[in-house]
Amino acid sequence: MTIRHHIADDTLMAYVGGTLAPSLSVAVATHLAICPRCRDSVAMMEEVASLYLEETEPLSHSEKDKDAALLDQIMATPRTETAEQGAVSSLAGPAIGSVPRPLADYMPVPLDQVPWKRLVPGISHYPLPQPGGKRKGSALRLLKIAPGTRIPEHSHSGQELTLILEGSYIDEIGRFQKGDIADLDNEIHHQPVADTDQDCICLIATDGPLKFSGIFSRLLQPIIGI
Amino acid sequence: MLREFHYMTPPEGISGKTETPQEKQGGLSADLCELGATGSRDAFARIFAEMAPRLRAFMLKNGLGASAAEEVLQETLLRVWRKAHLFDPEKSSASTWIHTIARNVKIDRLRKEARPEPDPEDPSFIPAAPETGEENMARKQDSALIRKAMSVLPPEQLRIITMSFYEEKSHGEIAEELGVPLGTVKSRIRLAFGKIRAEVEKMQ
Ligand SMILES: [Zn+2]
Numbered sequence: 555m556t557i558r559h560h561i562a563d564d565t566l567m568a569y570v571g572g573t574l575a576p577s578l579s580v581a582v583a584t585h586l587a588i589c590p591r592c593r594d595s596v597a598m599m600e601e602v603a604s605l606y607l608e609e610t611e612p613l614s615h616s617e618k619d620k621d622a623a624l625l626d627q628i629m630a631t632p633r634t635e636t637a638e639q640g641a642v643s644s645l646a647g648p649a650i651g652s653v654p655r656p657l658a659d660y661m662p663v664p665l666d667q668v669p670w671k672r673l674v675p676g677i678s679h680y681p682l683p684q685p686g687g688k689r690k691g692s693a694l695r696l697l698k699i700a701p702g703t704r705i706p707e708h709s710h711s712g713q714e715l716t717l718i719l720e721g722s723y724i725d726e727i728g729r730f731q732k733g734d735i736a737d738l739d740n741e742i743h744h745q746p747v748a749d750t751d752q753d754c755i756c757l758i759a760t761d762g763p764l765k766f767s768g769i770f771s772r773l774l775q776p777i778i779g780i
Numbered sequence: 781m782l783r784e785f786h787y788m789t790p791p792e793g794i795s796g797k798t799e800t801p802q803e804k805q806g807g808l809s810a811d812l813c814e815l816g817a818t819g820s821r822d823a824f825a826r827i828f829a830e831m832a833p834r835l836r837a838f839m840l841k842n843g844l845g846a847s848a849a850e851e852v853l854q855e856t857l858l859r860v861w862r863k864a865h866l867f868d869p870e871k872s873s874a875s876t877w878i879h880t881i882a883r884n885v886k887i888d889r890l891r892k893e894a895r896p897e898p899d900p901e902d903p904s905f906i907p908a909a910p911e912t913g914e915e916n917m918a919r920k921q922d923s924a925l926i927r928k929a930m931s932v933l934p935p936e937q938l939r940i941i942t943m944s945f946y947e948e949k950s951h952g953e954i955a956e957e958l959g960v961p962l963g964t965v966k967s968r969i970r971l972a973f974g975k976i977r978a979e980v981e982k983m984q
């Protein structure tokens with residue numbers, strides 16, 4: 555897998571700082587699992603963030619008694635048996651198939667058993683549970699686009715991340731293949747079309763509703779329900 | 781070097797430190813490795829003495845209440861105690877590793893649900909290509925290089941990084957406070973990290 559489209563630095567920074575919407579964070583973490591380059595960027599940002607901790611001076615009054623008690627309390631806790639723990643946790647994980655764990659954690663069924671719901675000819679979707687509970691304008695869903703099908707032109711009032719899980723699509727920005735992520739904000743109007751003989755399956759995370767233009771699209775919008 | 785960095789320091793300014801961050805890092809990193817390998821209580825006590833007061837001050841500065849700050853501090857240091865064997869000095873500096881744990885504890889607490897994260901044990905996880913020895917050498921100096929690279933950032937870019945990582949504000953909150961469009965905040969962030977990357981590459 556050669557990844558050509560990555561997460562923008564402003565999105566990665568919000569992820570590192572913990573201010574990115576939970577739905578978008580799932581898409582980011584899923585891409586990070588398969589993209590060493592974006593993980594390097596995260597590591598760099600964590601170094602930047604930790605400079606601020608290094609610059610923070612301890613409080614003027616010391617908390618010696620509190621600290622001594624806390625130190626004793628922690629060291630009274632057994633340290634975990636490292637290797638065994640790791641092995642157990644990876645075996646106990648959900649059946650994940652070809653989907654990285656950050657996404658698999660939110661998938662009630664494996665990717666090849668998804669009960670797709672048809673939206674319009676050529677386009678089906680499958681809404682996923684929302685991480686951290688329902689949040690206005692925020693959604694996580696899988697979308698399946700049949701070969702040659704064009705997604706109605708739309709723009710975004712918030713942020714949208716599209717991660718390609720299978721197949722590929724092409725739009726005004728370029729060609730997106732397995733592993734690629736499209737990090738779009740509200741300035742971009744686009745009209746992706748699945749461009750091979752294979753279904754294109756993608757994860758779409760949004761924070762802020764999509765805005766469709768055109769009559770057909772306005773019909774579609776209430777069906778998608780975002 | 782610290783003086784060039786003054787945009788990001790708290791208003792009180794920088795007190796005279798006797799140790800450079802690099803020297804401090806060396807000791808902290810060695811202690812963390814020792815703790816991971818042997819479970820040394822002495823090593824943990826030194827890490828605790830070094831990090832606990834600073835972590836507490838950092839937690840308190842943005843309005844996290846005293847008892848919440850203590851809980852985050854406690855959970856963070858507990859994870860350091862239990863997970864030190866996962867620390868890899870090739871991958872990050874010791875204080876960054878501990879700070880990242882603290883940030884995650886705090887984020888998870890605010891969200892009441894763990895933030896999704898890649899898991900290296902996941903069979904779908906794609907590891908980085910093996911590094912060359914040369915890249916490893918470069919990695920060890922990253923913290924110092926990044927510090928230096930940040931000193932060349934224009935004030936308006938550094939300001940936004942400070943607001944994000946020191947004041948822990950969202951892009952939306954930053955845009956509102958600075959009275960600029962959200963897109964401007966995002967493009968300044970992209971410019972800033974582009975510049976940091978370029979500077980670090982130049983210095984390596
Ligand atoms: Zn990437």
